[in-house]
Amino acid sequence: MTGSLSAVLRFARATGDLHSLSTADIRLIALAHTLEVARHGDVALRALPDLPSVRKGNAPAAKELPGWNETGDKWADMDRLAEEDLAEQELAGKLAAFACTMCDRHGA
Numbered sequence: 001m002t003g004s005l006s007a008v009l010r011f012a013r014a015t016g017d018l019h020s021l022s023t024a025d026i027r028l029i030a031l032a033h034t035l036e037v038a039r040h041g042d043v044a045l046r047a048l049p050d051l052p053s054v055r056k057g058n059a060p061a062a063k064e065l066p067g068w069n070e071t072g073d074k075w076a077d078m079d080r081l082a083e084e085d086l087a088e089q090e091l092a093g094k095l096a097a098f099a100c101t102m103c104d105r106h107g108a
Contacts, residue, residue, distance in 0.1 A: 001034050008030045014048050014049050
C-alpha cells in the first residue's frame, strides 16, 4: 500500500487538493487505489492529472448585466429595479413582523 499511498499523495499535490484531504481521506483513496491495481492493474490509472485545456474559439455572448458598461441611458431602468427590490424587501420585513406578532398572540 506504500506505493498506492505515494501515488495518491503525488496526484493530490498535482491537483492542489492535498491540503483539503484528511489523513483518513488519503488512506481510503490509497486503499481504493491498491484494490484497483490488484484487480485490474494500473493501466487505467493516471499517474498525474491531465492538464486543463483552454477552449479556443468564440465564447458565447455574455448576458448583459444591469449596471455594467452602462453609459447613462438606462439609469432610469436601474433606479426602477432598485426601488422595486427595496419595496419587496420592505414588504417581506412587514410580513415577517406580522407573522411574529400573530405567533405571539396565539402562543405558537
